[in-house]
Amino acid sequence: IFSQVVPAPADPILGLTDAFKADPRTDKVNLGVGIYKDEAGQTPVLKSVKQAEAILLAEENTKNYLGIEGVTLYNKVVQELLFGATHTVTNQERAVTAQAPGGTGALRVAAEFVVRNTPSRVIWVSNPTWANHQNIFETAGLTTKEYGYYDAANHDIDFDAMLRSLEAANQGDLVLLHGCCHNPTGIDLTLEQWQKVGELCAAKGLVPLFDFAYQGFGRGIEEDAEGLRLVASMVPELIIANSFSKNFGLYNERIGAVTLVAATAEEAKVAFSQVKRTIRANYSNPPAHGALIVSTILSRPELKAAWEQELAEMRERIAEMRTLFVESLAAAGVTQDFSFISRQMGMFSFSGLNKAQVEALRAEHGVYIVGSGRISVAGMTKTNMPVICSAIAAVL
């Protein structure tokens, strides 16, 4: 049977890492995948994570299976991080959360739950969006449609286009929304725009599906959740897929969660039984380590404060790199206006470089960025900045 199999194309993001590893050049720079690097170019384990792991090593006394939904305390602290200490949906017990293997796992469980249990078959994603979104949703059996989002000429959001596209959506359609730090553009909605999106979803019966992978990387932990919390207070039903890969640096632990908000507590309970069934059919029950780290940190005030501090340092370093990037491009002789980069949020910058320029960056200069022109600012350092900027100046 395997002789029939045709080769898959390389993944647009993770495939770049493979190509990067195979590149013998010593001055190569990987700004493809979204991984935070410190000033020394390392992706270290956070100190708060190490402390939590020391506690777990001393106290853990079983490797017994978790329940299908994962660590109970984890699911509780996830809701507090998403919705804040108090919110209508949690007060009314309309939110249910299951641990999931990363944001991708959460999105896949959510999509499969929808396909198996509801009449909805369409999900609207922003144009552009994360390169894996369509792949996940279509594999689960949803049809993807695109809504306008990016105004390429002004490097800004085209909010009218977004609303216009979503006017064509039908009741029950899902709308994928990036909670903060839009991937790949780095351009987020304002609170007024979130209000309008919430109104539109409520009026048309659209179901928001938040991809929330960068909480704390934009403006702050609470600030980055403002849009999500507002929309959650306006619509009867929504889904959230969140990830702790970036904000806890737990990339290879694959730790995230899927949260479902239903119209009533009763409906939430019923829906949750089907979410669990979906998980059971995929991987039975989740691995424990990442969830135990996160719940240990978030349930202990001193560890939580230490983590918040480390997250703030990552956020501030990226912001510093944005400013330095804009300045260094100018210093390298680039005359185009790249000041929009310092206004974008999160790990990524949508550079506006075209496919040929992206290819020349890789082939001629060993600088790897995603084909869409997305650059991981989180991978820039004061050391690699001159290499990156002179390469960009050359391909421009």
Ligand code: LMR
């Ligand atoms: C990214 O967009 O680079 C990250 O979310 C990593 C991934 O899995 O693609």
